[in-house]
Amino acid sequence: MSKGRQLKLGLFIQAAGHHIAGWRHADAQSGSENFELIKELAQTAERAKMDMVFLADGLTTSADAPASVVARFEPITLLAALSTVTSRIGLAVTASTTYNEPFNIARLLASVDQLSHGRAAWNVVTTSTLAAAKNYSAREHLDHSLRYERAAEFVEVVKGLWDSWEQQPYVVNKATGEYIAKEKLHELNHEGRFFSVKGPLNVTQSPQGHPVIIQAGSSDSGQDLAAQIGEVVFTAQQSLEDAQQFYAELKGRLPQYGRLPEHLHILPGLLPVIGATEREAKEKYEYLQSFIDDSFAYDSLTERFQYDMRTFSLDEPVPDIPESSGRKSRPQLLLKLARKEGLTLRQLYREVAGARGHRIAVGTPLQIADHIQQWFDGYAADGFNIMPPYVTGGLDDFVDGVIPELQSRGLFRTEYEGSTLRENLGLPIPVNRHTLVL
Amino acid sequence: MSKGRQLKLGLFIQAAGHHIAGWRHADAQSGSENFELIKELAQTAERAKMDMVFLADGLTTSADAPASVVARFEPITLLAALSTVTSRIGLAVTASTTYNEPFNIARLLASVDQLSHGRAAWNVVTTSTLAAAKNYSAREHLDHSLRYERAAEFVEVVKGLWDSWEQQPYVVNKATGEYIAKEKLHELNHEGRFFSVKGPLNVTQSPQGHPVIIQAGSSDSGQDLAAQIGEVVFTAQQSLEDAQQFYAELKGRLPQYGRLPEHLHILPGLLPVIGATEREAKEKYEYLQSFIDDSFAYDSLTERFQYDMRTFSLDEPVPDIPESSGRKSRPQLLLKLARKEGLTLRQLYREVAGARGHRIAVGTPLQIADHIQQWFDGYAADGFNIMPPYVTGGLDDFVDGVIPELQSRGLFRTEYEGSTLRENLGLPIPVNRHTLVL
Secondary structure, eight states, X not given: OOOSOOOEEEEEOOTTOSSXXXXXXXXXXXXXXXXXXXXXXXHHHHHTTOSEEEEOOOSOOOTTSOTTTSSOOOHHHHHHHHHTTOSSSEEEEEEESSSSOHHHHHHHHHHHHHHTTSOEEXXXXXXXXXXXXXXXXXXXXXXXXXXXXXXXXXXXXXXXXXXXXXXXOEEEETTTTEEEOGGGBOOOOEEOSSOEEXXXXXXXXXXXXXXXXXXXXXXXXXXXXXXXXXXXXXXXXXXXHHHHHHHXXXXXXXXXXXXXXXXXXXXXXXXXXXXXXXXXXXXXHHHHHTTOOGGGHHHHHHHHHXXXXXXXXXXXXXXXXXXXXXXXHHHHHHHHHHHHHTOBHHHHHHHHHHHTTSEEEEEOHHXXXXXXXXXXHTTSOXXXXXOOSSBTHHHHHIIIIIHHHHHHTTSSOSSXXXXXXXXXXXXOOOOOTXXXXX | OOOSOOOEEEEEOOTTOSSTTGGGSTTOBOOTTOHHHHHHHHHHHHHTTOSEEEEOOOSOOOTTSOTTTSSOOOHHHHHHHHHTTOSSSEEEEEEESSSSOHHXXXXXXXXXXXXXXXXXXXXXXXXXXXXXXXXXXXXXXXXXXXXXXXHHHHHHHHHHHHTSBOSOOEEEETTXXXXXXXXXXXXOOEEOSSOEEXXXXXXXXXXXXXXXXXXXXXXXXXXXXXXXXXXXXXXXOOSHHHHHHHHHHHXXXXXXXXXXXXXXXXXXXXXXXXXXXXXXXHHHHHHHHTTOOGGGHHXXXXXXXXXXXXXXXXXXXXXXXXOOSSOOHHHHHHHHHHHHHTOBHHHHHHHHHHHTTSEEEEEOHHHHHHHHHHHHHTTSOSEEEEOOSSBTHHHHHIIIIIHHHHHHTTSSOSSOSOSSHHHHHTOOOOOOTTXXXX
């Protein structure tokens, strides 16, 4: 094993593929409610020694939603199921701080962390759409900055609940009747602006202490939250320069919170389209793009920018679009990309439809490995969250072609370093706030 | 297979045993956070062709909580994990309508129902303790009747969301690009007193349509809710006569909701203490009881009755205790039992500590089978939720000794009737409200 800085690789699972029309590829399987298929993807990623599988979430659907998300397993239950059919790979799941109670989220994730013996991670998101609010008896969604304030307190409460039990609280002495070490159980007694939560939590700590915290916001509020609590940051970056700037800026925010740069891993999304030759890869990409149906362009762009796009022509250059109070960072990245490349709205839609604003890399396994190494060596990324355009072929291409190349370059592990996700990511086990450190 | 009325049997899983000191039995294993142990229990129950495993829930803990519940897996995630290591047995889980959002519960349970291919059940409870409220930013718990009103609307919303998708919505036509049949997806647009929920849900229906609904309340409000929505009722009954009265009364409430008596199964809890001889069984029971520590008697009784019991002597007959606004039916059953049997508070505590107010049957496998048959034939029960006093021995005794006897009497299946829980329980698949019935 190389001792140097090592790549971290996630598999972002979408069981109809990440390309919006990936399920139409002749070789594609699909099924966001097909456990056998998802199990196969997770086991393939584990065989390849990838760090984690990553599950997104959404609190709404509609008849026009993309195939991967129109209907799907609730991700925490899916993760619990995956915990029984994998043994080493990390299990990362997205859950909203806006439409949940911290006690419920703390329990659900601690439970998955116990089921998996310390392999869970929580991607903290603040749900931003009005459509979601309408499924939760709310008339409107919270303003952007208020959502982030609530999110910060929510995470504080969850982490406090995760410290309810110090490590190894079980005694189980049949003779004396002592089942647990009572002094290792602690109330939280949190009283804050948004929440009051007494505790303690009724789940003990896994071997990794707390689930790993993932953050995906790239706005100023999002970056600040990430700098405070994020241990993995999942981001969308289109260019090496932008990614380097984001990387430097976010890592630069860590010292003010007393954190080391290596305790936060920045993983942009990457949708690889892989062919034996560059030409074959390009043809594969064009083949996938050929299935994109422009008739959803207006709906999709309107939802993405939370602005009525019907006032613009699809075939003119991308116009100025005001910021919404919903998602901020991702739309701005897209507009920047569009202006830089002189795209029309239709072209932007087709680009976005492919990978939802994430970087698409088209090439041979060597070219993909070069791209990954360039970003890694250039401190634009600590690794990537891999988004196969279709399954299972899109994952197999990456695992069989790119990962061995990364391994032979000494950039990626050939065996897991440990049994918990924290060990494999090189992250410290959080010191329980109640444990005396002498 | 007998064609007559058949017993239904659940396994109520508590992984440190149901007897409060069951974990101290010399042969006992324990571990409410030990998936391998719980998996073994579920697989044993499946080998025995039991209808379902049943998981309780609690939203609080304390250092003095019983071993089985002081810390444990969150039950929905545990059920999701169990779905992958079992294939036929039903998977029933408790979830509160008081500290959850209907959209979240609808998703979680629909997802487990999909993961298990139609084997999920939801035990609908209205959490009643002030301690729980304090984990959810609430200053006090809802009044009893308000909780039941909220519960009824909550279940209405959840069932509405479960009808978001008609059966078999997937088309997956790569040539045309049609992934789902859009006309099979429906919004709910619920606007009620407690909730407004637009829908649709982003999980489709399992082969059994909806998870089976279990209800456990035995108060008047609880029975009324059970008559409206319950398909299984889990109850505590101490005597044949009381159980017969409860059975007749509850089944008698069904016609006013247009329901057939056979579409609701009444399953009292039963804690069997089994020996090769009656004497051996009695000794085993006394052995278990010998571990009960009276020092928790006041705390336990105070929590159970939500009334300060320190004002009474443990060695005087059970006094009059006013009703609380928390749980109603279970405390009243206990008081009735205590008066009937002339128990002191200490004796009541010890009785309750054993099985939390559920019926304890001590005897040989034949005697336990006789007891079950007497209640079944006497229309006091449609079956039982079996509560092994310790694990795994307490379950093995039942599965190896009692079940074969029930099978040889033609009372219990020797093979599962179908692949879904509804099929095995003989319950109808709910007709989707959006499906045209011609």
